[in-house]
Amino acid sequence: SAVISQKPSRDICQRGTSLTIQCQVDSQVTMMFWYRQQPGQSLTLIATANQGSEATYESGFVIDKFPISRPNLTFSTLTVSNMSPEDSSIYLCSVRRTGGRGTIYFGEGSWLTVV
Amino acid sequence: KQEVTQIPAALSVPEGENLVLNCSFTDSAIYNLQWFRQDPGKGLTSLLLIQSSQREQTSGRLNASLDKSSGRSTLYIAASQPGDSATYLCAVTQGVSGGGADGLTFGKGTHLIIQP
Numbered sequence: 001s002a003v004i005s006q007k008p009s010r011d012i013c014q015r016g017t018s019l020t021i022q023c024q025v026d027s028q029v030t031m032m033f034w035y036r037q038q039p040g041q042s043l044t045l046i047a048t049a050n051q052g053s054e055a056t057y058e059s060g061f062v063i064d065k066f067p068i069s070r071p072n073l074t075f076s077t078l079t080v081s082n083m084s085p086e087d088s089s090i091y092l093c094s095v096r097r098t099g100g101r102g103t104i105y106f107g108e109g110s111w112l113t114v115v
Numbered sequence: 116k117q118e119v120t121q122i123p124a125a126l127s128v129p130e131g132e133n134l135v136l137n138c139s140f141t142d143s144a145i146y147n148l149q150w151f152r153q154d155p156g157k158g159l160t161s162l163l164l165i166q167s168s169q170r171e172q173t174s175g176r177l178n179a180s181l182d183k184s185s186g187r188s189t190l191y192i193a194a195s196q197p198g199d200s201a202t203y204l205c206a207v208t209q210g211v212s213g214g215g216a217d218g219l220t221f222g223k224g225t226h227l228i229i230q231p
Contacts, residue, residue: 001161031218033218033219035218035219041223042204042221042222042223042224043159043204043206043219043221044221045218045219045220048217048218058218092158092159094159094218094219102146102147102164102166102208103149103161103164104149104161104206104208104218104219105161106151106158106159106160106161107158108157108158109157109158111156
């Protein structure tokens with residue numbers, strides 16, 4: 001398995017502000033992904049974080065709203081910009097390790113409430 | 116676009132029963148299928164992964180099957196316990212040229228309660 005640490009684990013944010021979530025993995029991984037889970041909903045893929053290049057965003061998500069960095073194979077950040085109450089969600093980092101059977105592992109998530 | 120459906124949305128059973136959770140997907144060209152467990156206030160824990168070429172995987176009291184051609188998977192939980200209470204999520208990886216580079220497409224989950 002992979003040990004994935006996310007910070008912050010929880011935060012209450014003011015409308016209009018931005019927050020950066022960090023994801024640290026205990027070993028090098030091939031793929032890193034960011035998901036959003038809105039209240040009462042399942043997970044939706046935001047983007048794939050690519051090492052050394054721009055992230056690949058899913059339909060409905062844009063770089064200006066969710067800028068992502070991945071400077072190396074063990075670390076990534078997701079910023080939620082100009083937040084509104086609709087951005088209140090759990091944001092989860094996930095990874096697929098190099099080699100292996102393709103199992104994807106998740107961090108504990110970052111619970112954001114926008115007021 | 117891939118769509119994943121889980122039935123039932125919620126299930127409550129007495130302790131000790133065997134139960135089956137169902138998952139279906141619309142595009143059978145998947146790379147693999149993964150079952151997760153999510154406890155309240157927690158992230159996701161991977162339970163079982165089935166490669167597209169496999170028919171089933173087992174881990175302890177859990178058994179997951181895959182019928183790729185019909186777009187279905189089931190998660191069988193034997194001798195259920197109160198500690199099994201959680202939301203169970205099914206997710207598929209679509210794969211890029213069979214390489215599985217895509218992220219996961221999730222179902223909405225089955226909220227399971229095991230009554231003591």
